[in-house]
């Protein structure tokens with residue numbers, strides 16, 4: 001798994017990954033300017049406080065001038081109010097931007113993931129993707145939403161305090177500065193390490209969530225096979241790894257914080273010491289020293305905050321990197337820049353010419369080899385052959401989930417590689433080998449075939465798929481919720497919903513992969529009738545249909561049966577013709593029909 005995600009990941013340097021967020025932040029320039037304004041006001045106000053303090057110390061406590069003391073404290077009060085308001089605005093604005101940016105990043109990652117091809121999903125686990133979309137975006141949010149605002153504030157404060165220190169006492173500033181290179185060096189060196197460690201921690205978290213989602217999705221199997229102890233142990237191992245990884249990161253950050261605090265604290269003590277000697281020798285006033293120390297404290301706390309935040313920012317850089325990898329993944333199957341158009345109306349002529357295909361995950365084995373087949377508009381062809389012959393693969397290529405390694409596939413004479421995959425897929429209705437049902441109502445699931453369909457059409461599709469009867473017996477009829485993955489339905493019921501969905505789709509090309517394999521004889525007969533109606537199409541316009549079937553009885557009546565073995569076509573003809581030979585079909589038929597009679 002680690003190797004898999006590794007493939008996804010280009011090497012990144014320092015904060016570079018954060019730059020990738022720029023397109024998401026840019027639209028909010030106006031707000032950012034406002035936030036900066038609020039920030040400068042707040043920082044400016046807090047930088048005024050030590051000056052006020054100096055006035056109080058040097059003049060407020062001297063007899064004769066004590067009348068002014070009220071003025072100084074009122075000034076203090078005003079500054080505090082401005083500071084409070086400006087800080088609140090900064091906080092609100094920056095958090096708003098953070099929330100907005102993260103929502104946008106989440107949306108665009110999800111939308112991009114939907115555009116990726118089958119090959120990507122074979123490589124990356126769903127749980128891993130989910131973790132990136134939730135855990136990593138949340139991390140990015142803390143950074144943009146709060147850390148960035150704190151960091152900016154601390155930077156401005158540090159700079160301001162520095163300038164004011166220099167103004168107050170150049171000599172003490174120079175002394176204080178001896179420790180700065182040390183502080184900076186330790187922050188930068190350790191921060192870099194934190195980013196790498198943080199990235200590793202996030203990877204570990206993603207692993208736990210991938211594991212959890214796999215197990216949870218198969219909970220009946222897990223429990224039936226009493227596999228819980230193994231899964232507990234695996235999950236435990238994964239969380240422990242995540243924990244260890246998190247602790248390694250934290251240890252580094254703790255060390256970094258300690259180093260910075262001690263360095264800064266020591267230099268403040270040193271400076272105070274020298275300053276006190278100067279005040280005693282009357283080389284500077286007590287107020288001046290007070291003011292200087294206050295600025296030094298502001299500087300120290302800002303730098304301390306920065307060093308901590310630096311760690312946060314590094315963490316977010318790691319998380320952003322993981323998100324941007326997804327965004328940077330190009331779909332293998334892509335729409336051409338100028339997609340070809342299909343002739344209107346689509347006739348549904350299919351042609352495979354010398355197609356060769358290997359699955360990317362199994363490069364040494366040809367799933368299809370030298371596969372050539374023409375299906376004329378409105379024709380219904382059966383694909384039969386032993387398990388693993390490559391029948392379902394034909395559908396995968398026709399839907400352009402993969403592109404063939406050699407040869408061409410044409411729809412109405414247009415190479416499907418030149419079509420926009422969405423346009424191609426809109427011409428196809430498919431009932432796949434494992435019917436997929438979504439959480440939602442029965443009606444939602446049928447309407448999936450054509451979201452614009454009205455209730456009567458949904459109902460008609462269900463009738464044709466022999467689903468209407470069982471649906472009406474359910475307590476809420478078509479509004480019955482079916483649970484995640486249709487868990488509350490039987491296998492045959494799921495299959496009939498999938499057929500109803502394909503019926504509703506009303507596309508010129510129909511692909512049926514073992515569409516009736518889970519049905520009993522009675523329902524199969526009903527569905528076969530519905531399928532026959534569907535294949536016949538509307539207004540005398542038959543649909544082009546490819547039927548995959550293991551049970552030869554269901555396809556016997558089709559005029560053309562194509563027999564496949566090991567990715568190749570080994571024979572074709574009608575049932576009557578094929579049964580006369582000595583080939584694979586005759587053998588399969590002998591086995592199946594013998595068993596029945």
Ligand SMILES: Nc1ncnc2c1ncn2[C@@H]1O[C@H](COP(=O)(O)OP(=O)(O)OP(=O)(O)O)[C@@H](O)[C@H]1O
Nearest residue numbers: 359361362367386387388389390391392393394433
């Ligand atoms: N996603 C995949 N990645 C790698 N290999 C695959 C993939 N899907 C199928 N294969 C392999 O390709 C070959 C053809 O598979 P395919 O699913 O087309 O068989 P099939 O004829 O539909 O079999 P069945 O009747 O059991 O459904 C098999 O050897 C299978 O192991």
Ligand SMILES: [Mg+2]
Nearest residue numbers: 391392393433
């Ligand atoms: Mg199959």
